[in-house]
Amino acid sequence: MGTVIMHNVVSVDGFIADSNDDVGPLHDWYFSGDTPITEPTDGAEFDHSGDGGGFRVSARSAPYVRAMWARIGVIVMGRHFFDLMNGWEGQPPTGEHVVVVSHRPKPxxxxxxxSYHFFDDVRAAMAAAQELGGDRAIAVNAGExxxxxLAAGLVDEVAMDVVPVVFGTGKRYFGGIDTQLLLEDPHVVIEGDRVLHLAFKVRRQP
Structure with a gap:
């Protein structure tokens, strides 16, 4: 089974967007560097910008982001994010499959x-993601x-790309979770330009 990684870019006070779903400067570091996430020989595998530029990060961030994206076989998201992005028009930035948790079917x-699959239950969604992904990682978008x-005990790691901005209010990285969970010490601490990459394994209860 693939590792389940809850991941998102996040403000220092724990928000992934403001109340109007505006991400402000959270993703600027993805486009302001001098190092493409994919090597030129990789073609446009991760580049859906349409202008040939794609994602360009700092040299310090690139190895981590490249390795992270290469691991991912499936992205799991909620319906709200799917609707906001229109599902990336069927072309996810990484991975081959997308699982959407929604009470409404695919349009x-x-x-x-x-390869987009809709389920109205998080456990059913994660079971499908594991089957689709095989041994590759499953990236769960943070939020509700x-x-x-995470609260259902189905996440193995929490990965955060922390950007130095304070939102004050908005959409929380951990959504409305009201359960206290312990994480292990970070096994990833990488300082990029205008971003700090952190990753923690979820501590399993005895």
Whole structure:
């Protein structure tokens, strides 16, 4: 089974967007560096910007981000984020499959060629993600659905790309989770330009 990683870019006070879903400067570091996430020989595997530029990060961030993206086989997200992004038009930034937790089915006629799968229960969604991903990692988008999956004990690691900005209010990284959970000491601490990459394993209860 693949490792389940809850991941998102986040402000220092724990928000992944403001109350209007505006991410402000949270993703600026993805485009302000001088190192492409993919090597030129990789083509446009991770580049869906349409302008050939794609994601360009600092030299300190690039090895970590490249390795993280290369591990991922499946992305799990909530319906709200799917609707905001229109599911990246069927082309996720990494991985081959997307699982959406939603009480509504996939929009009729929406990119039938894309491997997008809709489930109304987080456990069913994660079971499908594991089957689709095999041994590759599953990236769970942080937020309300991510918090539910974490609270259900289905997350192995928490990864945060912390950007030095304070939002004050907005959409929380851990959603509305009200359960206290312990994480291990960070096994990733990488200082990039305008971002700090952190990763923690979830401590399992005895």
């Amino acid at each position: 009729e006629g929406w990119h039938p060629e894309a 659905v991510g918090g539910q999956i």
